[in-house]
Amino acid sequence: MHTFNPSNLTVGELVLIEDVAGHExxxxxxxxxxxxxxxxxxxxxxxxxxxxxxxxxxxDAVEVVNLGDLFGSPESPDPTDDAA
Numbered sequence: 001m002h003t004f005n006p007s008n009l010t011v012g013e014l015v016l017i018e019d020v021a022g023h024e025x026x027x028x029x030x031x032x033x034x035x036x037x038x039x040x041x042x043x044x045x046x047x048x049x050x051x052x053x054x055x056x057x058x059x060d061a062v063e064v065v066n067l068g069d070l071f072g073s074p075e076s077p078d079p080t081d082d083a084a
Contacts, residue, residue, distance in 0.1 A: 006030060009045065016048075017041040020056065039067075046070045 006029060009017070018026040020041035029038040043062050047054035047070070062070060 006032075013045045016045060020044060043067070043070065 014026065017029065017038065021029075021035065021037035025035045025038040025041070028035055029042070034042070040056070040059055044054060044056060044059040047058050047062070051058075
């Protein structure tokens with residue numbers, strides 16, 4: 001699983017983020033700052049990559065604790081691995 005990278009967004013996804021979150025939130029996202037509205041829009045984009053019919057209600061229902069599963073997170077080293 002790969003970590004989230006804003007550079008991998010499509011133009012259509014950027015427009016969706018701006019439509020959902022507003023211009024300022026979309027611009028902040030591209031600068032590496034995530035506002036709650038931008039996060040909501042990113043969750044919607046990630047959900048739509050899995051299910052094109054996903055809605056804002058679906059995005060709003062995602063718990064913060066599950067964001068790593070949705071966007072991917074760096075793998076934690078295996079504590080039983082001698083190289084770790």
